Amino acid sequence: MKLPPRGSIDSMNARQHRFEALVNAFHGDLFRYAAWLCRDRELAADLVQETLLRAWKALDGLREEAAAKGWLITILRRELARHYERAKPAGIELDKVPLADTRPGLEDDAELAVVRGHIAQLDDEYREPLVMQVLLGFSVEEIADVMELKQATVLTRLFRARKKLAVALNSGQPQEVTG
Amino acid sequence: MNLSCLEFRQLVGAVPDSRDPAVLEHRLHCRACAAFADEQAALDSRLEAALRIPVPDDLKARVIWSQSGGRRAASCRWAAVVASVALVAILGVLAGQIAGSRSLSAEIAEHIEHEPARLVFDANTRVAEPVQVNLVLEQGGVHAQQPLDNVVSAGLCPFNGSHVPHLVMRIDGEPVSVLLLADEQLREAREIHEDGYHGMLIPHEDGAIAIVAPRPELIRPVREQLEAAVQWRL
Numbered sequence: 163m164k165l166p167p168r169g170s171i172d173s174m175n176a177r178q179h180r181f182e183a184l185v186n187a188f189h190g191d192l193f194r195y196a197a198w199l200c201r202d203r204e205l206a207a208d209l210v211q212e213t214l215l216r217a218w219k220a221l222d223g224l225r226e227e228a229a230a231k232g233w234l235i236t237i238l239r240r241e242l243a244r245h246y247e248r249a250k251p252a253g254i255e256l257d258k259v260p261l262a263d264t265r266p267g268l269e270d271d272a273e274l275a276v277v278r279g280h281i282a283q284l285d286d287e288y289r290e291p292l293v294m295q296v297l298l299g300f301s302v303e304e305i306a307d308v309m310e311l312k313q314a315t316v317l318t319r320l321f322r323a324r325k326k327l328a329v330a331l332n333s334g335q336p337q338e339v340t341g
Numbered sequence: 342m343n344l345s346c347l348e349f350r351q352l353v354g355a356v357p358d359s360r361d362p363a364v365l366e367h368r369l370h371c372r373a374c375a376a377f378a379d380e381q382a383a384l385d386s387r388l389e390a391a392l393r394i395p396v397p398d399d400l401k402a403r404v405i406w407s408q409s410g411g412r413r414a415a416s417c418r419w420a421a422v423v424a425s426v427a428l429v430a431i432l433g434v435l436a437g438q439i440a441g442s443r444s445l446s447a448e449i450a451e452h453i454e455h456e457p458a459r460l461v462f463d464a465n466t467r468v469a470e471p472v473q474v475n476l477v478l479e480q481g482g483v484h485a486q487q488p489l490d491n492v493v494s495a496g497l498c499p500f501n502g503s504h505v506p507h508l509v510m511r512i513d514g515e516p517v518s519v520l521l522l523a524d525e526q527l528r529e530a531r532e533i534h535e536d537g538y539h540g541m542l543i544p545h546e547d548g549a550i551a552i553v554a555p556r557p558e559l560i561r562p563v564r565e566q567l568e569a570a571v572q573w574r575l
Contacts, residue, residue, distance in 0.1 A: 178467075185404050190396045197394055207397055214404045277391035295356075296385060297392040302356060320355040328384055 181218050188234055189214070191298055196238055198293045200245075201282055209245065213238040231298060235308055280330040288323035291316055343367070349374045357381040402476040406496055445525060446542060449551045450535035452500060452507075453518045466493050468511070481506035482523045484572045501525070510563055517554040517563050523573045525549040548573050 189210060196206035196213075216237050217224075224233055281289060291309065294300040302320070306313045344352070344367045352364055357378065368375045471488035477495040478485050483506055493516075494509040500520065508519040518540075527549045533540030540553035541560050550567050552560050 178470075181408065182405060182470075185401055189401050189404060193396045193400060194392060194394055198392065203394075203397070207400055207403070210400060211404050211407055215408055218408050273387075274391050277387050278394070281388065281391060292388070293392060296388050317351075317355040321351055324354055324357075324381065324384060327388065328380075331384075331387075 177221060181214075181221055184217065184221075184230055184234070185214055188231060191231070192234060192238055194297055195235065195293055196242065198281070198297075199239075199242055199286070199290060205245070209238055209241050212241045216241070232300075232304055232308055235294070235298070239308070277327075277331065280327055283330070284323055284326060288319050288326065291319050292323040295320060346371060346374055350377055353378050353381055357385050399480055402473075402480055405473055406477065445549075445551075446531065446533040446540075447535050448501065449520055449533060449540070449542070449553065450538045452498065452520065453538065453553055466511070468493055469495055474508070477508075478506050478521070479574070480504075481521060482574045483521050484574050485570045486572055487570045489566065489570055512554070512559045512562060515555055515559060517552060517559050519553075519563065519567065520551040521548070521567075521571060522551060523548040543568070545571060546573055 192210045192213060193206055196209045197203055200206055200209070213234060217234055220237075224230060281292075284292070291305045294305045294308065295302075300308070302313050302316050305311075306316045309316070311319075344363050346367075349364060349367045349371070352359055352361065353374075368378055468490075469492045471485075474489055474492050474495050475485055477497060481497050481504060489508070489510070491510045491512060492508050493511050496507055497504040498507040498520075500507075500522070501524070503524055505523070506519075506521040508521075510517045510519065525548060527542060527544035530544060531542045533542055533551070533553060538553045539555070539557045539560070540551060541564060543550045543552070543564060545568060550564070550571065552563050552567070554560050554563070
């Protein structure tokens with residue numbers, strides 16, 4: 163397909179449509195991924211906004227739409243790193259992390275709250291690859307690429323994450339995430 | 342390659358939906374490992390449901406509007422918008438505290454005066470997509486029964502204690518500002534003459550529409566369009 167000349171109205175419209183398609187397709191996954199990384203809904207929303215604005219500026223560098231999710235996740239991880247450079251995270255009380263939407267009428271059921279509590283308790287190094295795999299559908303190779311790890315390390319972390327969760331969920335000790 | 346039970350469980354414990362032929366082969370012949378794989382699949386279903394936390398309703402609109410605002414304005418102009426929004430927020434709080442002592446017309450003129458960057462555009466400024474405009478309208482409690490034409494800027498602004506849609510439309514190449522005020526009730530239409538602004542404050546169903554333009558003759562086409570399209574959401 164012949165692309166419209168750079169800078170033309172058609173070109174700007176095509177770029178805008180491409181960006182909006184990315185936002186439509188990925189804003190939800192980006193938000194969830196960010197929220198599970200930083201365990202803060204407000205910060206996660208800010209990170210998604212910053213990530214997508216950076217993506218807009220660099221959109222011409224994205225050659226294949228199939229690579230978009232990994233590209234966006236990489237940008238988001240850098241945004242989070244920048245945020246933590248500016249403001250070191252305060253000590254977060256994990257059992258008080260409001261990951262779920264706590265507005266009236268949107269309460270989650272108790273089972274989900276318990277599972278979320280246990281996921282939130284996982285160390286970052288286990289939680290992040292698990293979120294990438296289960297939520298974003300990343301392969302072990304893709305996770306290794308984004309996290310700059312060996313595939314064997316990713317496999318080990320995924321195995322241990324599930325094992326810890328299985329033990330916690332079967333122990334009958336709820337770790338409910340509350341608002 | 343033949344897998345031992347330990348190797349199978351290490352692989353499936355890391356990748357429960359593995360389609361590796363060696364994993365599938367082992368699963369066919371080992372009932373205990375097949376049961377382990379089923380447990381892992383069940384665990385993953387629970388995990389996936391738990392990981393799908395709710396996404397804020399306004400996130401998409403927030404991203405698209407911050408991007409479209411950034412594209413239109415130069416960075417210093419964008420900084421001015423941010424500063425003016427902050428100022429408007431402060432003014433909104435102050436206005437709320439002295440409600441009743443000042444006229445609605447004056448507050449509208451003041452709001453527009455403090456967002457000058459919204460009024461800056463040129464012939465190359467793109468008209469907003471109706472879907473973008475509708476996102477803002479819906480967030481502001483407004484349903485458009487028909488698409489609004491010539492909108493070059495739209496956003497939610499703090500005004501008298503709530504967030505209202507603030508549109509700028511390009512009419513004959515000039516900016517016409519619109520505030521859609523679902524919570525303001527008027528008995529009759531009023532003219533706005535404040536600080537060099539010309540406008541109309543028009544009762545519409547149970548709310549009001551404010552239209553402000555640099556010249557009075559630009560108001561009528563906008564009024565007709567809005568009165569036909571705007572419906573307040575309950």
